[in-house]
Amino acid sequence: MNISCRVGNLILQSPFVLASGIAGNEYSLLLRALRSGASAVVTKTIFKDERNGYLPPIYYESPNYSINAVGLPGKGVYRFLEHIRRAKTLGKPVIVSVGGTSIEEYSSVAAAVAKSGADGVEINLSCPHVEGTGTEFGSDPELVRRVVEEVKSAVGDKPVFAKLTPNTHSIEELGLAAVEAGADGLTAVNTLRGMVFDPVLEEPVLSNVYGGVSGRALHPVAVYCVYALRKALPHTPIFGVGGVYEVSDALDFFLAGADAVQVGTSISQRGYGVFEELKKDLVDYLERKGYASFEEFVRKKRRWF
Amino acid sequence: MWYHHYRVSSNTQLTSNIHRVVLESTDTPISKAKAGEFVMLYIPAVGELPLSVFKQKEEELHFVIEDYGGPSSRAVNLHKGEMVGVRGPYGRGFTLKQNTNYLLLAGGSGAPPLLKFVEEAQSTPGVSVTYLLGARSASELFLLDEARSMGARVMVSTDDGSMGYKGLITQLAEKLLSEATYDALYACGPEQMLLAAMGLAKRFGVYFEGSFVRDVRCAVGVCGLCVMEGTGRLLCVDGPVFSLHELEAAQHGG
Known part of the structure; x- marks a missing residue:
């Protein structure tokens, strides 16, 4: 069974990609994800300078969701470039997530990683503070447009994906802004802002007090976002991301219009072995339903579009 | 259950900067830890720190804590009656075999x-x-x-x-x-x-x-910060105890 797929000009051996934020900034962990069956990896978000992130507690998990506020720690772009080169040795796409606290930072980081061999750039558009605006960057279509334009012109022919936030009244507006500004594809979605307390200790469970919700609770929200984007943008490559634990979760995204999915939070429970399991279960599903390939399944006309 | 709640029942100073702290469960105790496995101790308003389990009885958890700065400076000063959260045990400990x-x-x-x-x-x-x-x-x-x-x-x-x-x-x-x-x-x-x-x-x-010791933050293998450089192994889920073989794969990018 052929489960390869195309997301823009990226050719993937399966529609299961490692989501950003999981494998740190270290080539050996990116290689582990790829050797474990991920068809591509998205790195943790890279900024120009080193960032420490937040101190623990930075992560909390319940059966229904995870919430994190890790604070985007990283070694800074120049120390990361060597890791891109080393992660590429398996010949699978390495997509670098880029961040910035200014438009210039986004574009200079993107230019550097593209030059060092990144196969694509995913723009993390959920940074809380930028140029002193104090609002969430990625929920302003005008700022999204400006960042995507600058990044696209900085990376040449490398594909650019805009990773969108669900913390908005209209994700279509953000997606349209990104695509009009030159984004080659979209990643939907980043985490939902949330907050959790421990009632015995009477304390927030994150040192940052609030954070981003992922996992099962994010899943139906993310699936809807993909659907809304697909309706507005019938031909734009889209990665679905949010609460993929089982193949049925991935199928939700494909039925809603995603070309491939990214897997993150479920790794805490299922480890990197989740990729091989998802691939096997997808093949079983497609065979059982009589599809000739994954491509045939996703290209089928759906009445909800 | 993420945090299991414990009350500090004693704190004994062992050396100038090392204390023995004993906790008593106030709800469900954590499951049995093997030698070398660790927990995350949450001190409200201070933060979390990884700690190796020293002794464990039904309701009791014993730690030997060194003051190495950060939340550990507060941990060595935990006083009787204080409430804390504990999650874990995490990781893989030391292998114990017969006739050795x-x-x-x-x-x-x-x-x-x-x-x-x-x-x-x-x-x-x-x-x-x-x-x-x-x-x-x-x-x-x-x-x-x-x-x-x-x-x-x-x-x-x-x-x-x-x-x-x-x-x-x-x-x-x-x-x-x-x-x-x-x-x-x-x-x-x-x-x-x-x-x-x-x-x-x-x-x-x-x-x-x-x-070994690394920057443990999530403790469940999703933040990637405790990677053992060059090995693709995470200290929090694959360690903190590693064999020579596991670490030598390091040098070859394994």
């Missing part, structure tokens, strides 16, 4: 997991344990009677010679390895000491496991 002659190297605050190992080894057939504790000076040594009472042969090294062997713990270990045969060398302590112990194990052809 173990040489354990504990560098300073690296003692707790190895003392727990001594306790587990007590009831394992055919096991003999030599426990070495190294420190700068006699005033920094602790819980030696604890190890003796559990049947270990105990030896100490101090940099200044104020007690036991004068020199580094790895020098004492080298001496012992050249005098007698051991099946396995287990170590916990500063990284420099671990690497030296690993070198000894290689030289003498002895099986090695060491408990």
Whole structure:
């Protein structure tokens, strides 16, 4: 069974990609994800300078969701470039997530990683503070447009994906802004802002007090976002991301219009072995339903579009 | 259940910067930890820190905590009655096999997991344990009677010679390895000491496991920050105890 797929000009051996934020900034962990069956990896978000992130507690998990506020720690772009080169040795796409606290930072980081061999750039558009605006960057279509334009012109022919936030009244507006500004594809979605307390200790469970919700609770929200984007943008490559634990979760995204999915939070429970399991279960599903390939399944006309 | 809640029941100072802290469960206690496995201790308004489990009874958890700055400075000052959260146990601990002659190297605050190992080894057939504790000076040594009472042969090294062997713990270990045969060398302590112990194990052809330290934050394998560089292994889920073999794959990018 052929489960390869195309997301823009990226050719993937399966529609299961490692989501950003999981494998740190270290080539050996990116290689582990790829050797474990991920068809591509998205790195943790890279900024120009080193960032420490937040101190623990930075992560909390319940059966229904995870919430994190890790604070985007990283070694800074120049120390990361060597890791891109080393992660590429398996010949699978390495997509670098880029961040910035200014438009210039986004574009200079993107230019550097593209030059060092990144196969694509995913723009993390959920940074809380930028140029002193104090609002969430990625929920302003005008700022999204400006960042995507600058990044696209900085990376040449490398594909650019805009990773969108669900913390908005209209994700279509953000997606349209990104695509009009030159984004080659979209990643939907980043985490939902949330907050959790421990009632015995009477304390927030994150040192940052609030954070981003992922996992099962994010899943139906993310699936809807993909659907809304697909309706507005019938031909734009889209990665679905949010609460993929089982193949049925991935199928939700494909039925809603995603070309491939990214897997993150479920790794805490299922480890990197989740990729091989998802691939096997997808093949079983497609065979059982009589599809000739994954491509045939996703290209089928759906009445909800 | 993410946080299991505990109340501090005692805090005893062992050396100038090392305390023994005992917690008592107020709801469901965490499940049984093996020697070398760790938990995350949440001190409200202070933060979380990874701690190796030293002793565990039904409702009780014992830790030996060193003040190394950050939340650990607060942890050594926990007072009776304070409420804390504990999650875990996490990771993989030391392997314990029957009919084995173990040489354990504990560098300073690296003692707790190895003392727990001594306790587990007590009831394992055919096991003999030599426990070495190294420190700068006699005033920094602790819980030696604890190890003796559990049947270990105990030896100490101090940099200044104020007690036991004068020199580094790895020098004492080298001496012992050249005098007698051991099946396995287990170590916990500063990284420099671990690497030296690993070198000894290689030289003498002895099986090695060491408990390492990295930047543990999520403890469940999703933040990626505790990676053992070059190995693709995460300290929080694949460690904190690694064998020589697991770490050597490191150099080859394995």
